Every structure is written in structure tokens, then in C-alpha cells.
Amino acid sequence: MSILVNKETRVLVQGITGREGAFHTEKMLEYGTKIVAGSTPGKGGQVVQGIPVYNSVTEARAAHEIDASIIFVPPAAAPDATLEAAHAGIPLIINIAEGMPVLDMMRVVKEIKELPGIRLIGGNCPGLITPGECKLGIMPASTFKAGRVGMISRSGTLTYEASAMLAAAGIGCSTVVGIGGDPIIGTTFIDLLPMFNEDPDTDAVVMIGEIGGADEEMAAEWISKHMKKPVIAFISGRTAPKGKRMGHAGALIMGNVGTAESKLEAMAKANVPVADTMDQIVELTKKTLGL
Amino acid sequence: MKLHEYQAKELLARFGVPVPAGKVAFTPEEAKAIAVSVGKMTVIKAQVHVGGRGKAGGVKLAKDANEAFDRASDILGMDIKGLTVKKVLVAEAVDIAKEYYCGLIVDRNVQSYTLMVSKEGGVDIEEVAANNPDAITRFAIDPIRGLRPFEAREVALKAGLEGNINKIASMMVGLWNTCVGVDASLAEINPLVVTTAGDIIAADAKIDLDDNALSRHPELMAYRELEAEHPLEVEASAFGFAYVKLDGYIGVIGNGAGLVMTSLDVVARVGGKAANFLDIGGGAKADIVYNAVKLVLKDPDVKGVLINIFGGITRADEVAKGVIRCLEEGILTKPVAMRVAGTAVEEAHVLLEGKPINIYPTMMEAATSLVNEVNAAGGKA
Numbered sequence: 001m002s003i004l005v006n007k008e009t010r011v012l013v014q015g016i017t018g019r020e021g022a023f024h025t026e027k028m029l030e031y032g033t034k035i036v037a038g039s040t041p042g043k044g045g046q047v048v049q050g051i052p053v054y055n056s057v058t059e060a061r062a063a064h065e066i067d068a069s070i071i072f073v074p075p076a077a078a079p080d081a082t083l084e085a086a087h088a089g090i091p092l093i094i095n096i097a098e099g100m101p102v103l104d105m106m107r108v109v110k111e112i113k114e115l116p117g118i119r120l121i122g123g124n125c126p127g128l129i130t131p132g133e134c135k136l137g138i139m140p141a142s143t144f145k146a147g148r149v150g151m152i153s154r155s156g157t158l159t160y161e162a163s164a165m166l167a168a169a170g171i172g173c174s175t176v177v178g179i180g181g182d183p184i185i186g187t188t189f190i191d192l193l194p195m196f197n198e199d200p201d202t203d204a205v206v207m208i209g210e211i212g213g214a215d216e217e218m219a220a221e222w223i224s225k226h227m228k229k230p231v232i233a234f235i236s237g238r239t240a241p242k243g244k245r246m247g248h249a250g251a252l253i254m255g256n257v258g259t260a261e262s263k264l265e266a267m268a269k270a271n272v273p274v275a276d277t278m279d280q281i282v283e284l285t286k287k288t289l290g291l
Numbered sequence: 292m293k294l295h296e297y298q299a300k301e302l303l304a305r306f307g308v309p310v311p312a313g314k315v316a317f318t319p320e321e322a323k324a325i326a327v328s329v330g331k332m333t334v335i336k337a338q339v340h341v342g343g344r345g346k347a348g349g350v351k352l353a354k355d356a357n358e359a360f361d362r363a364s365d366i367l368g369m370d371i372k373g374l375t376v377k378k379v380l381v382a383e384a385v386d387i388a389k390e391y392y393c394g395l396i397v398d399r400n401v402q403s404y405t406l407m408v409s410k411e412g413g414v415d416i417e418e419v420a421a422n423n424p425d426a427i428t429r430f431a432i433d434p435i436r437g438l439r440p441f442e443a444r445e446v447a448l449k450a451g452l453e454g455n456i457n458k459i460a461s462m463m464v465g466l467w468n469t470c471v472g473v474d475a476s477l478a479e480i481n482p483l484v485v486t487t488a489g490d491i492i493a494a495d496a497k498i499d500l501d502d503n504a505l506s507r508h509p510e511l512m513a514y515r516e517l518e519a520e521h522p523l524e525v526e527a528s529a530f531g532f533a534y535v536k537l538d539g540y541i542g543v544i545g546n547g548a549g550l551v552m553t554s555l556d557v558v559a560r561v562g563g564k565a566a567n568f569l570d571i572g573g574g575a576k577a578d579i580v581y582n583a584v585k586l587v588l589k590d591p592d593v594k595g596v597l598i599n600i601f602g603g604i605t606r607a608d609e610v611a612k613g614v615i616r617c618l619e620e621g622i623l624t625k626p627v628a629m630r631v632a633g634t635a636v637e638e639a640h641v642l643l644e645g646k647p648i649n650i651y652p653t654m655m656e657a658a659t660s661l662v663n664e665v666n667a668a669g670g671k672a
Contacts, residue, residue, distance in 0.1 A: 075503065101474055101504035106403045106434035138573075140602075140633065155549020156573075157601050164601075164632070181548055183399045210549060213399040237552040239559040240568075247533040247548025247570045249503065250399065256421055277560065277655060278553065 002130035002175040003150065003195040003202070004092060004119075005068060009134050012060050012069040012090065013038045014081050016048045021072035024138055025049050028070075031135040036064045057088040068092035070127060070136055075099035078123060079108045086111070086118045094136055095122035095186070102249070105184040112186065120186025124248070126156035126178035137178065147172015149285060150196035152189055153208035154181055154215075154250070155236060162206060162234070162281050169282045171291070174202040181248030183212065189219035197228055204230045204288050206281060211237035212251045212258040220266035230288040234275045235263050292500040295338040297380040298514050299498040302473055303480070308465035310493045313382025322363030325381040326356040332384040335362040337369065337376040340519060342415065347371045352384055374519075385494055390482035391452055392416050392427075393463055395470045397477070401431035404470065406438065406463065408450040412482035438467035454485035462491050473511060474504030523567070523590055530582050532569055539564025540670055541662060542587035542596040542625075544580075546571050546605050554599045557654050563662035566592045575605050580613025585622055594670035595626040595661050599654045602633025611639040614648060623648075626668075628661035630654045 011028070015021040016038025026049050029035055035051055037060040044055035054060040057069065069085040071078055071094065078097035085093045086108075093112075100123050112120050121128060127137015132146035143160045145167035153159040159178050166173065174196075179187055189207055196202045205227075209216035216235065223231050238260040240246045242253045253259050267274045273288070275281040285291075294302070300310040312329050315338060316322040326333045337349030344350050349371050353359040359381055369376045390412035398405035409427045411419045419426055428450035432438050443460035452459055462483060470478040477499040484494040500511060517525050527534030533548065537555070541563045545551040548570050555565040567590060571583050580598075587596055600610050610631055617623040629650045631639055643650060651657035 076506065099503045101507070102397055102476060102501050103434065103471055103474055103504065106397075109402050110434050143633070153549070155547060155552075157545075157547025157550035158553060161550065161601050161632075183397050184402050185399075208549070210552060215399065218400070236549050236556065238556045239565070240552060240555065241537065244535050244537075244568075246535065246552050246568055251548060251552065254396070256417070277557065279653070279655060 002133065003192070003199050004128060004175060004177070005130050005134040005136050007032065007034070007133040009034060009067045009136070010065050011035045011136060012057065012064070012066045012085075013051070013072065014057065014069055014085065015040060015072035016051065016053055017043045017046060018072055022048050024072060025051060027141070028135050031141050033134050033136060036066065057084045057090065061088050061090070066090055068094065068136060070094040071096065073097065079104035082108050082120060083111060086115050086120070089118070091117055091119065093118065093120045093186070094125070094127045095120060096125055096127055096138060097122070098124040100124070100182070102182070102184055105182060109184055109186055121177065122180040122186060124182040125180030125185070126159060128175060128177040130175045131173055139178070143167065144176060145172035147174065148201060148203040149173050150199065150202040150205040151176040151208070152192050152205065153178050154210050154248070155208055158208050158234070158236060158278070161278055162208060165278060165282050166285060169286065171282070171285060174199060181250050183250040188215045190215070190222045193219060193222055193227060193231075197226065202229065204232065204285060206232045206234070206285060208234045208236065209263060210235065210248065210251050211240050211246065211253050211260050212248070214257065216263040217266040220270035220272060223272055224270035231272050232275060232281060232284045232288060233267050233272050234278065234281055235260050292502055292505065292515060293340050294498045294500065294514055295340070296336060296495060296497065297338055299496040300493065302498060303465065303469050303493055303496055306465050306469040306472055308462055308469065308480070308493050309491065310496070311383040311385055313380055315378050316363060316381050317378050319360045319363040319367065322379060322381045323356045323360040326353060326359030329381070329383045333359050333381050334384045335359060335366055336380045336382065337366050337371060338378045338380055339371050339374040339376055341372045341374055344371060349376060385484050385492055386487040387482070387484050387494070388487045389454060389485040391485070392419070392479070392481045393466060393483045394479035394481065395466060395475070395477070398431065403434045404432045406430045406432055406446060406467070408446050408452065408463070410451050416479070416481065432467065437471065438464055440464055455489060455491060458491040459483070462493065469498070473498070473508060474501045475499060476501045523586060527569065527586055530586070532571060532583060532586070534586070535568040536590070537565050537567050539566045540592050540594045541665065542566050542590065542593040543599070544569045544571060544583050544587055544596065545599040546573060546575060546601060550599060550601055554597060554654055554658070557658045558597060558662060561655070561659045561662045562666060563658070566590055573605060575609065577609045577612035577616065580610050581616045584614060584617045588622055588625060593625060594668070595628070595665040597658055597661050598627065598629045599657065600629075600631045602631060602635065605633070606635040607631040607633065607639035608635040608642060611642040615642060615646060618646060618648070626661060626664050628657040630657035
């Protein structure tokens, strides 16, 4: 099994008629993701990669059972598209857009919190993948191998890197979730750790954090209280200077908040081993799993 | 985008927040004319994007217009932490009875803006947060509903602010309206002053704008000062690269913010220091790589370049082609180490055969080899 998505997950692609939407629809279909419908306002009735297109999420929902939606629309329109999916009752929404105004995302996240049973992943994320079953994102499929390690990451490319390194060492993943590099995101470490904790097919979790905010500190506290499975952490941006935004809008040290030191300290307190380099993620995972 | 104090005050005034009368001046003559129109004692304040202007001598009182001329002459052209003062704010000096702090920050922990209020105003709030965190009252604002006056009053009372509570709360609501009205990622009034006459006024202010929202505020683009930014950062933004100038000597290029950040860490781990952060984004073609390498090499601090690409959608052979073009055009005069993994690595190796560029399978190997080579050649010094 896995968390959030599997081979049965029925997927809607919002913005399916756009260049990115069509390209990634093809890639996801190749992987075996069960895409059942697409939507683009004004393009209802078209067919993309054999998938019927509807004018709205509500229309798509009326014609199909949908478990998850992935959004490929430009950043200015992505917050609205996210709310469209949420109000249509899609339980899992993946927003990959980079460059959305922070105020918009605060409002989206708040509004979705008030809708029961709706989960948003992202924005500014690569999506998630349950290797061998369902790819709901833009990650290169070849780097992921099915297995029993869960992964949660604020960085897209580091997710690919870590998964590829684990795969090369013969270690596969149950589900890999890119939670996104923005300061305001729908789902963070402490939302996903409990799911992996309960997932019978996950033996350990790799969490890839970075400077900015206190999500890793909160995760460390949760782990020390509730986590039954080993967690291996990696923190990116240890040498980044204060007050400079490191590519990700959320990777910013403000005053004494968000420093790598604070995160490393929190992990140490929670007895979570931290990999100093990417290679060490593999070593620590092997050691933890007794491989 | 960081705004100057005078720009922040212009925006606050637009949203009904009382600010001292004043204007920006580029010459002592202009400063004198503004002081004449203010008609009272003025304060002359350097407008540069660094903190600690007062301590550096960039803030001076002037009792009349002639003094305003003299103080502006002193401050204009002054160097504050490496920045030359090109303009000053000439503003009415206020009679301070109390100085408070009031600020709004993007707070990922509450997934909204947090309002921070403190009796300890007029000083760096980060110092207050570090030394006396209990002196700051925090309130998470509902981002949909906004800040209500009664909430502002409650926060002000809880923080122990004294003075006309309605006026203080109204200034906080004005700050909130400004913050969401211009899409700020940070908005501060510090100090929020209660004058001896009992008026409430924003004596200093700071606003950072959310770059992701600038497209819906085209009028604010006029506040951008290209000359205040690092020239390479300006050039990089035209290419759509995320580029940050750093103070080391190893140029770093990669795809993905996390990967580049980790590359900086790896460079430091093996005894080097990064000169920059450059993220080319996903799916880069040869010309993007070419422009990135060219840009990084324009920095005279760069003594060697680390290129770290994890190929998924990005093809290693495209990356190689971009680097080879730099080589052929004679731009590539410094050592380069490439780490390329993933799609089309074999093709990349074929293209680069016999070329003076080393390819490595891991970022650690690439960084180690490059840093050793550059350090051995005295690059560190």
C-alpha cells in the first residue's frame, strides 16, 4: 500500500489543454496513472491524450468519479483553480504552480481548512508518487523505485536525487510527497508523518527540510511524541546567509527564525539522525532498516 | 522587493495612516526647500536599503531650513555599510512621548500574517525578539476576514500600549490595509509614536513587497531601483534565473532551488565558499545553460564553476552543449566541474570527450575536485 494515492486513484487534470498540462498528462498516463478527465474553462468537449475535457471541475465531477486533481495553470490563476477543485469536493488537490502571491495562498489554505475532507498539496511542488502505481506530478518517473520508505520533501530536485540514490542502493519508496518550497503550503511534515506512521507498507521515513520557518522543528516535536517508525532527516541550506531568499520563496532566514542550526538542534533533541550529505541519507536509511 | 522608508510612508499615507509631513530630496537645495515648506524642525534621514542608519550617522535633526541644507549635504554621498546615500527623506520632527512597534510578517507557522506589537519601539525588533520575547504580543490574522478594529484594540491593550487606543488601533488596521492593498511580505511601523500632544503617527516604516504579486500592482514597479540591486542579479532576473550574489569564490549553477542550496553546502563542506546561487529551473536547453555559465563568469570573484544538474526532464547532453558553446566562444577561462546525472548522460560524455571539462557522477566528487583545484591555484586568497 501507500499513502494518499495508489493505482485505483482516479485523477482529474485541471489545465489539461495547456502545453504543460498536455505534456504531463501524457507522462502520467505512460506511468499508469488513472486519469479520467481534464478541465479547461471554454475547452469543454475537446479530447486530450484520449481524455475528455470539461469546462469546469463541477462538470467533470458530474460525469466521473474523481479522487484527486492536479493543477497545471499559470500562477495567477492557480489559487482560483485550487478553490474550484476544493468546492467541487475533490478530496486531494495537487497545486504545482510556482510564483503565486502569498496572500492568495493564505486565503486558499484557510478556506480549504474550513472544508472538511479536502487536502491540498503544494503549491510550488513536484506532486507525489506511489512508485509503480500512481504518479501525480511532474517528477521524472525513472528515478523512483517501489519499496517501503516514505519520503516528504520541501525540494523537488532533492526528492529526485534522494530517491535515485536510494534506488541505486536497492531501496524503494512507498510514497514520495513533494510538499513545496513556498512559505504557505497546504500540507506539511506534521500532516504526513501520521499517515506514514499508520501505513503498514512504510517502514521508515526520509524527510528533506530546508531553511526558513519552523516546520522541521514542529515535525521533530511530533516525532518525539508519536512516531513509531524511524525517521531520517536532511536539512538543506546550512550555509545560506540570513535574509536572502534562496530560490524557494520559503527558504528565507528571518532574524533567528528558520536557521539550519535550530532545525538540526530540534532533530537531535528528537533523536532523529540527520544526514550531513545526500549520500548519507542512503547510509542512514540502510543502517536504520538493518540492511 | 524592499522599499525605502519614504516609499513605505507614501503607501501608508495612501491608506490613511498618519505620517510626518515630508518628502524625498536628492540635493541639499531640495532638502532646504522641503524644510521651508514643513516650517518646523525636521529630521534628515538617509534612504538606503540597510538597517542601522542612525548609528552610522545617516539620521540628523535640523532646527531650520539652513540646517536642513547642511545636514543633507553631510548625509548625501555618505557611505553606509557599502551603500552610497543618493537621497534623503526630509520630514517633520515629531515630539515623542512613547515609541512602540507594530509589524506584520508572513508567518508560515500560522499560515497567515502575524501582527506583532511591542512597547519596545524604535529599536530593532529582532533584538527584542531575541532578548525579551515576552515583550512582543502576537496575533494571527484571519487572512480572509482581515484585521478588525476590536482585535487591534485587544492586541494593543494586551501589549500594554498607552495612549488613545482607538487611534492606535486604527493605525494598526491602516497598516493591515496597506499590507494587503500592496501585497507586502513585510510591513512595519517602528516606531509608532505617541506624541507629547497625544497624536499617533508613523515615524518610521518598512515595507517589503511580495515579488509574486507585483504583476497586479504595475504602479509599484516605479519603486524598483535597478542601480540598488547587484548588476548580475538584475541581468539574471531578465533571464528568469533565481540568482543570489554571495561572498565566496566558487560559482554554482544547478537545477532546482533545493539542489543548488545543497550544492552551496557541499562546496563549503569540502573547503570552498560559493560566490553565488543560480537556479536555471527545470527542462533547461543548451542556450539557458550557456547564458547561466556566461553570467556566473562575469563575476570577477568567481575562480571556478560547479555545474550540478540532476537530469529528469533536463537532458545532460543539452547541458553539455551549452557548456561547450562557452568553451568555443572563449568565455570559459576558469576551471569547471560538472556533475550530471540522469537523462542522456552517455551522450554528454561523448560530446565532452577531449574537452577540458571534468564530469563527475556525484556532486560531492565534482565539488571536491573543483575546490581542490581552485584552492591549490591560490583561488581562495
